[in-house]
Amino acid sequence: MSESSSVKINHIISLLTDHFGELPWWPGQTDEVMVGAILTQQTRWENVERALVHLRGKGLCSLEAIYSGEMQEIEEAIRCTGFYRVKARRLKSLAAHVMGQYGGTSGMADIPTGQLRESLLEVSGIGEETADSILCYALSRTSFVVDAYTERMAQCMGVRERRGELKSIIEGVLPKDNYSYRQTHAHIVEYGKKFCGQKRCSECILLSLKG
DNA sequence: GACCAGGTCCTTG
DNA sequence: CAAGGACATGGT
Numbered sequence: 001m002s003e004s005s006s007v008k009i010n011h012i013i014s015l016l017t018d019h020f021g022e023l024p025w026w027p028g029q030t031d032e033v034m035v036g037a038i039l040t041q042q043t044r045w046e047n048v049e050r051a052l053v054h055l056r057g058k059g060l061c062s063l064e065a066i067y068s069g070e071m072q073e074i075e076e077a078i079r080c081t082g083f084y085r086v087k088a089r090r091l092k093s094l095a096a097h098v099m100g101q102y103g104g105t106s107g108m109a110d111i112p113t114g115q116l117r118e119s120l121l122e123v124s125g126i127g128e129e130t131a132d133s134i135l136c137y138a139l140s141r142t143s144f145v146v147d148a149y150t151e152r153m154a155q156c157m158g159v160r161e162r163r164g165e166l167k168s169i170i171e172g173v174l175p176k177d178n179y180s181y182r183q184t185h186a187h188i189v190e191y192g193k194k195f196c197g198q199k200r201c202s203e204c205i206l207l208s209l210k211g
Numbered sequence: 212g213a214c215c216a217g218g219t220c221c222t223t224g
Numbered sequence: 225c226a227a228g229g230a231c232a233t234g235g236t
Contacts, residue, residue, distance in 0.1 A: 037217095040216095040217055041216095041217080042215095042219085042232095043216060043217080044215095044216050045216095045217070046234090047234065047235090079232085079233070081234095083218090083230095083233080084231090084232070084233075085231075086230090086231055086232090087231090124220080125219065126219085127218060127220085128218095129219090145217085147218085148216090148217070150217095185217090189217055192217080193217090
C-alpha cells in the first residue's frame with residue numbers, strides 16, 4: 001500500500017467524523033445482529049428491519065431458534081429482503097456452525113478475533129464483509145468492515161487499492177477500539193448514501209480531497 | 212419499465 | 225485474478 005493512500009484515508013476519516021459526529025448505528029442483541037448481517041447482503045436496511053420484525057414475531061431471532069426452525073417459516077419471514085431462499089440457507093449454515101462449533105454465541109467469547117474471522121469465513125454464504133460485520137457489530141471486535149461504499153469512496157478520492165488492502169490501510173490509521181471501527185464504517189455508509197449517487201458527486205463533501 | 216440495493220458463490224476467459 | 229451471471233424483493 002502506498003504511503004499517500006494512508007494519509008488520504010486518514011484525512012477522509014477525520015473529515016467524515018467532523019461532518020457526521022456520532023451516529024446510532026446497528027444497535028441490537030448479538031444474535032439479531034448476526035442475522036441482520038446476512039439479511040442486509042445487497043439489500044436496503046429498511047427491508048431488513050421488516051424481516052427482523054417478522055422473525056421476532058415467530059420467535060426466530062436467536063441462532064438456536066433458527067437452527068431448529070422450519071426452513072419454510074424462515075423463508076416466509078425474510079422474503080422482503082430478497083434472495084430469500086439463499087439467505088434462509090445461509091442463516092441455517094451460520095446457526096449450525098455457531099451451535100456446532102461453539103455451542104452458541106456465548107461460546108465464541110474466548111476465541112481471538114483473527115481465528116474467529118477464519119472460522120466465520122468457512123460458513124457458506126459468509127464472505128469478508130459479512131464476517132467483519134459480525135465481528136465488529138455483533139461481537140464488538142476490532143475488525144473493520146469494508147463494503148461497496150468504502151471502495152467507491154476510495155476510488156473517487158484517487159485511492160486505488162481494493163477491498164483487502166483498504167481494510168489494512170483503514171485499520172492502520174484507526175485507534176484500536178471497537179467504537180472507532182463502528183463509527184467510521186457508519187460514517188462511510190452515510191456519506192455514500194447521501195453523496196455518492198452519480199448525480200451528486202460534484203457536491204461531495206470530500207471534494208477538496210480530489211485531484 | 213429500467214435500475215439499484217450496506218454480497219456471495221460459481222463458472223469462464 | 226477479473227469479469228459476468230444467478231439469486232429476488234422493494235423502492236425510486
